[in-house]
Amino acid sequence: MSMWVLWLIAAGVLFVVEMFTFTFYLLWLSLGALAAGLVALVLPDAWLLQVVAGSLLALALTFFTKPLSERLRNARGFKDTGTEIIGRQGLVVEPIEPGRYGQVKIGGDTWSATSTVALGKGQQVIVVRRSTTIIEVERWGDMY
Numbered sequence: 001m002s003m004w005v006l007w008l009i010a011a012g013v014l015f016v017v018e019m020f021t022f023t024f025y026l027l028w029l030s031l032g033a034l035a036a037g038l039v040a041l042v043l044p045d046a047w048l049l050q051v052v053a054g055s056l057l058a059l060a061l062t063f064f065t066k067p068l069s070e071r072l073r074n075a076r077g078f079k080d081t082g083t084e085i086i087g088r089q090g091l092v093v094e095p096i097e098p099g100r101y102g103q104v105k106i107g108g109d110t111w112s113a114t115s116t117v118a119l120g121k122g123q124q125v126i127v128v129r130r131s132t133t134i135i136e137v138e139r140w141g142d143m144y
Contacts, residue, residue, distance in 0.1 A: 007037030032058030085127050092123045111135045
């Protein structure tokens with residue numbers, strides 16, 4: 001199998017995994033693998049150049065797009081849908097133990113959740129913080 005095909009497969013796998021993480025880091029690695037694949041297509045025996053080209057592109061995208069994304073997030077009118085969940089009320093559907101994940105249903109969505117206190121199934125909670133895919137909750141009565 002040609003090296004450019006392997007790079008293309010790696011780029012595709014990284015892109016698909018990126019779709020599940022929403023972080024952009026794997027997207028940049030995917031584009032780096034795609035660049036390495038293009039180099040491999042032109043120069044099939046220059047494997048070191050392929051790795052260097054892919055790595056440089058991924059690093060450049062990682063470092064230079066961060067200020068752009070910050071500017072976008074701080075722009076007037078930008079609305080991050082992820083922050084809207086903070087302050088909403090939910091229902092524990094899978095018990096939460098400190099240091100272990102449980103599940104909370106908010107509206108029609110189910111989220112993995114953590115808490116500093118044990119929360120049993122059926123308790124009402126409020127979302128106090130959100131990371132990429134995990135929310136932190138507190139018992140509803142503790143805050144309000």
